[in-house]
Amino acid sequence: MSAQLARQRFIDTYRIVSREKRHLDYSCQKLFSTELSIQNLTNLDSNPELAETIEAFASRFGRMQDTMAGKLFPRFLEAQAEPTGTQLETLQRMEKLGLVDSVERWLEARELFGQT
Numbered sequence: 001m002s003a004q005l006a007r008q009r010f011i012d013t014y015r016i017v018s019r020e021k022r023h024l025d026y027s028c029q030k031l032f033s034t035e036l037s038i039q040n041l042t043n044l045d046s047n048p049e050l051a052e053t054i055e056a057f058a059s060r061f062g063r064m065q066d067t068m069a070g071k072l073f074p075r076f077l078e079a080q081a082e083p084t085g086t087q088l089e090t091l092q093r094m095e096k097l098g099l100v101d102s103v104e105r106w107l108e109a110r111e112l113f114g115q116t
Helices: 003-032 038-042 048-079 087-096 103-112
Strands: none
Touching: 003 048, 048 087, 048 103, 087 103
16 A cells, blocks of 8 residues: 555544544533433433433444544554554554553443443
């Protein structure tokens, strides 16, 4: 793959992640403007609006995380003419470059949202 094509693929994917972030920001704002008490969270059946808000947040978070780890990060490495590997290897490389704070926390968040 040419360097120019690799850069363009990264830019295109970055635009997708940026759009996903805007959607996640909206869901985050909506979720955290709501009272999140233990009672509200244990009675989601009686509060479908809150249940839907939580589902939207979790779905958007998971989708953005998948896009970043599965596409954006490998395409970043390709654009830098660096080798790519497994998703874990890519995350570790991104951590070494300072672009991911912690692979361990990344994986914990993934597990939290049931996407292992």
